[in-house]
Amino acid sequence: MGFIFAPLARPAVARTAAALLAASYTICVLAEPATPRPKAGLRAAQAAQVAQQTASSTHPLVERLIVTPHPTRGGKLNWQLQQKNASRLQALASVPLSVERKLTDGSHLLRLEQPMTVEQARALAAQLQQSGEVRSAEPDLLMQPQMVAPNDPGYASWPGQWHYLAPGGVNRGGADVPAAWALTLGSGNVNVAVVDTGYRPHVDLQSMLPGYDFISSTTVSNDGNNRDADASDPGDYSAAGACGTGSAARQSSWHGTHVIGTIAALMNNGLYGTGIAPQVRILPVRALGRCGGYTSDIIDSIRWAAGIDVAGAPRNLNPARVINLSLGSAGSCSAAFQSAVNDVNAKGAMVVVATGNGGASAVNQPANCNDVIAVTAHTIDGDNADYANIGGETTISAPGGGCGTLAMTCVPGYTADGPSVYSLGNTGTAAPLADSGALKYGTSMAAPHVVGTIALMLSVNPALTRAEVTSLLRSAARPFVAGSTCTLTENNGLCGAGLLDAQAALAAVAPVVQVGVSSQVVAPAVMVAFSGSAQAPSGRNIVRYQWRAAVSNPLPVTLLNPDSLNASFVAPATGTYAFTLTATDDRGMSGSANATVRVNSVPLLQPVAAPPVAFGAKVKLQLQATDPDGDAMVFHASILPAGATLSASGQFSWNSAAPVGSHRIVWHASDAYGSSLPGEFFVQVADSGSATAAAPAGSSGGGGSMAGDLMLVAGSVLALVRRWRR
Numbered sequence: 001m002g003f004i005f006a007p008l009a010r011p012a013v014a015r016t017a018a019a020l021l022a023a024s025y026t027i028c029v030l031a032e033p034a035t036p037r038p039k040a041g042l043r044a045a046q047a048a049q050v051a052q053q054t055a056s057s058t059h060p061l062v063e064r065l066i067v068t069p070h071p072t073r074g075g076k077l078n079w080q081l082q083q084k085n086a087s088r089l090q091a092l093a094s095v096p097l098s099v100e101r102k103l104t105d106g107s108h109l110l111r112l113e114q115p116m117t118v119e120q121a122r123a124l125a126a127q128l129q130q131s132g133e134v135r136s137a138e139p140d141l142l143m144q145p146q147m148v149a150p151n152d153p154g155y156a157s158w159p160g161q162w163h164y165l166a167p168g169g170v171n172r173g174g175a176d177v178p179a180a181w182a183l184t185l186g187s188g189n190v191n192v193a194v195v196d197t198g199y200r201p202h203v204d205l206q207s208m209l210p211g212y213d214f215i216s217s218t219t220v221s222n223d224g225n226n227r228d229a230d231a232s233d234p235g236d237y238s239a240a241g242a243c244g245t246g247s248a249a250r251q252s253s254w255h256g257t258h259v260i261g262t263i264a265a266l267m268n269n270g271l272y273g274t275g276i277a278p279q280v281r282i283l284p285v286r287a288l289g290r291c292g293g294y295t296s297d298i299i300d301s302i303r304w305a306a307g308i309d310v311a312g313a314p315r316n317l318n319p320a321r322v323i324n325l326s327l328g329s330a331g332s333c334s335a336a337f338q339s340a341v342n343d344v345n346a347k348g349a350m351v352v353v354a355t356g357n358g359g360a361s362a363v364n365q366p367a368n369c370n371d372v373i374a375v376t377a378h379t380i381d382g383d384n385a386d387y388a389n390i391g392g393e394t395t396i397s398a399p400g401g402g403c404g405t406l407a408m409t410c411v412p413g414y415t416a417d418g419p420s421v422y423s424l425g426n427t428g429t430a431a432p433l434a435d436s437g438a439l440k441y442g443t444s445m446a447a448p449h450v451v452g453t454i455a456l457m458l459s460v461n462p463a464l465t466r467a468e469v470t471s472l473l474r475s476a477a478r479p480f481v482a483g484s485t486c487t488l489t490e491n492n493g494l495c496g497a498g499l500l501d502a503q504a505a506l507a508a509v510a511p512v513v514q515v516g517v518s519s520q521v522v523a524p525a526v527m528v529a530f531s532g533s534a535q536a537p538s539g540r541n542i543v544r545y546q547w548r549a550a551v552s553n554p555l556p557v558t559l560l561n562p563d564s565l566n567a568s569f570v571a572p573a574t575g576t577y578a579f580t581l582t583a584t585d586d587r588g589m590s591g592s593a594n595a596t597v598r599v600n601s602v603p604l605l606q607p608v609a610a611p612p613v614a615f616g617a618k619v620k621l622q623l624q625a626t627d628p629d630g631d632a633m634v635f636h637a638s639i640l641p642a643g644a645t646l647s648a649s650g651q652f653s654w655n656s657a658a659p660v661g662s663h664r665i666v667w668h669a670s671d672a673y674g675s676s677l678p679g680e681f682f683v684q685v686a687d688s689g690s691a692t693a694a695a696p697a698g699s700s701g702g703g704g705s706m707a708g709d710l711m712l713v714a715g716s717v718l719a720l721v722r723r724w725r726r
Ligand SMILES: [Ca+2]
Pocket: 213, 215, 221, 223, 224, 225, 226, 227, 228
């Protein structure tokens, strides 16, 4: 059976409530029609007043001045400041000052003992400059990220991109992104794949990463061929009846471009709106075209997007960490989809999927596959959207626009629908024409809000796993609005964790902590110094370090400087000791890393006293060593007489001792962590006449013949050799 998957968006056009559920935007034209159960709750049309949010800010008081003495007339002042003496400057300023530190360019940072307003500080700076001894003086202003109020016209004009704003007033559904922008606008090292209709090159998008067009069918592709390396969108328009009997004519949707714009449209360029993560890179992968897209093309697309080779396509050199799938079809998760999702997850990527637009209490595939992030949609008033599918597989809800199921906010004078999601499009109804903005609503529009937020999270901590991202998104989600669809008892557990809150999710991303030497081996009584490092998420600072020793350690240890990156300790005895460094940032978020130190004693050799042996005798000696920790040992020899061997278990063998004379053996024993220092012994080989008196008591019964084999056990009663130190 060939499923056709369709984009889960609708253009924002007038519609009637009656037509709404009846249409249910059949997204599966080759499968049995979906017969989902309409979700609980009936929409009650209510007009609402809208009020634009305004943001206000106040300048904090100035606490410091940056002062540069004049290169000639300010020599004495400069010398004083170098000595941390502020008396001359204080006389010039007539306010109490202290020198905080010298800055790199010859200027000095001075603390105002009494903080003042920016205006007062500027006046004081001007007064200092008039003295002639100061070349320049200025307040040490607290700089703010300049990106929190983008100038893009489509963002600012009400309702504009209401779907990004902090909740307030009539807007209960905004994704609370601007505060997250104070932390990051995204990293160019984070790649996001959008598996969709392709992209339009758009003045409000940075250049795309080299994507791929996986549409196999030329009917669907509408670009004149099957798969190719050009993922641009030629349009997905279709004539009436082209997508199945009775299918309506459709204009080109530019669906992929809209989704991409929500994730990464350019910010602060005075054009259109903005994306949630405007500095991340987009990998466009084309799998949807005229009439939708096939499972076979979509699963190849998501595997390739994650960096898995797909036959016939060039290797993807820019693997994505997040993959947006604003598509779906009714039915349970197919084996093919689950397999692809598993492969993608195993590559360290994650798949975010729209739940579908059936208005049903059933989630489309592939949103109902295991281990994806499934996104339903809500409206400006925070109600679950009337079109949005919900179900037990739902992870979270994000703004998708349109009207709510219960308490619709369909803004008078805007459209007959609730406000849609504003992003990018094209004016062409069939083939592409000019760049444009575009309003659409759907779960297709909700998913990229989550994807953009994940891209920001990965930008501040690339090490986050899918499970961690999912957990953070869920725990950061805002509760569903009281009285909305998702608070109905019948819908309990069907809408995910709550409403997407990017600010809270970003604030919950922990610092990245590393330990320079995560594992090392030392001898007892040696001082071990750790070298830790920690990086706060962008815009935050580490304020506290804490080393802790594990309670499971063999013996308690005392850490020196446990509140610094470079704590140290001396192990009281051998064993494996575990430690954790935790770094906490100024938002109270903590990250940690572990280190283990194996404190090891190397084996100790027992001295060998080898009696003389007769020329040609067979010699066997069992060498002995002990490991103070009881570790397994291996024996080695570095110098042996010709024809002699030393086995790993310490068996010295010489089948025929020769020639006559003194033979030196050098040997050592090692455990898994280190080696003993070498030991040596000598075997004296005598001719048979002179060796008779030295025949050992331990020789095997052979009538005292020197020709008999010599069996010795070395040195069991001798003192241990003193351990050598390098
Ligand atoms: Ca093609």
